[in-house]
Amino acid sequence: MLVTRQKVLRRFWYPVLPMSRLGDRPVPFRLLGQDIVLWRTADGSPAALTDRCPHRSATLSPGTVEDGAIVCPYHGWAFGRDGACLRLPQAHEPERNRPGRGATAHRCAERYGYAWVCLDEPLLDIPHIQEAEDPRFRQIHEFYEPWTAAGLRIMENSFDTAHFSFVHRGTFGIPDDPRPAPSTIEHAHWGFTMRSEAVVVNQGVSKEILRDTNERTVRRIEGRWHLPFFRASRIDYPNGITHVLCTGATPVDDRVSQIVQWVYRSDTEEDAPAEKVIAFDRAVTQEDQTVLETTTWDVPLSMGEELHMPADKPGLEMRRRLAALLAQHGEAEARLPAMA
Ligand code: FES
Ligand SMILES: [Fe+2]
Known part of the structure; x- marks a missing residue:
């Protein structure tokens, strides 16, 4: 699936x-x-426009912000959050101050400390x-960085309990027991x-942040996948500590996803x-x-192109849901031309 060619994906909110x-x-x-x-308007809320001035096509992003409006660096036209031209400095008469059409505005809102954008009529909140919303949790901002990997690959990896023993043998995976824990959807x-319950290794900084000296611990996992590329994975540990990983794999283009990750902790x-919570998640995320950056980015939604095992169920469900979404909106899956 080539994400930039699937119009329906423009109808979701992404943390940007x-x-x-x-x-x-x-x-x-x-x-x-x-x-x-994006810029901050006068009331502090974020706004987003297409980065192109409707006057002579200069990009707006090198411009400035004045009185909550974005000002084009070329001739100084100012635009508001709805794209309307609010000021045309060259106009001799004030009533001629506004050309007919403005810049292209996009829906933009702040949530969880992030600016979210939806490029078309939203299908979901x-x-x-x-x-x-729970005062017992604190929020920790973790990562904001581009990865050369498709959002679907990143999402299915987040729900894949079969890679722990290989990818995460340096952190929490059990090297000699690759059998994944059973899960339900x-x-x-x-x-x-x-939902799943996985026994994992507890070592190094993990012992410190869990305040648990045992060599192993159990993660009770409740992973919530939100169409198309967002997850909130709650992990409850036996000693009552809860760690909720929130990750957006925001699609930059067909090859690159912006990782936007924060956590909620009950301690x-x-x-x-x-700093230590971030250090542990950094090690895991790096693995x-x-x-993931070695995987192909034109991920097939059809089941026949790659091989699967029973533990791949979450990833297969994602493919099925995304294929159904495209079908519902009359879209064929866009793919790279097949190699001869
Ligand atoms: S190109 Fe933006 S004001 Fe002229
Ligand atoms: Fe992983």
């Missing part, structure tokens, strides 16, 4: 930028191959994360919830410093990235 990176300058981003620009209109900074 931590609000902490949105200061007093516009910030460019590429979403599904579309260049956009921004994913609901119940732990975000419960479907929802927004995606699915996978305190004194129990487990954020995944290394292998």
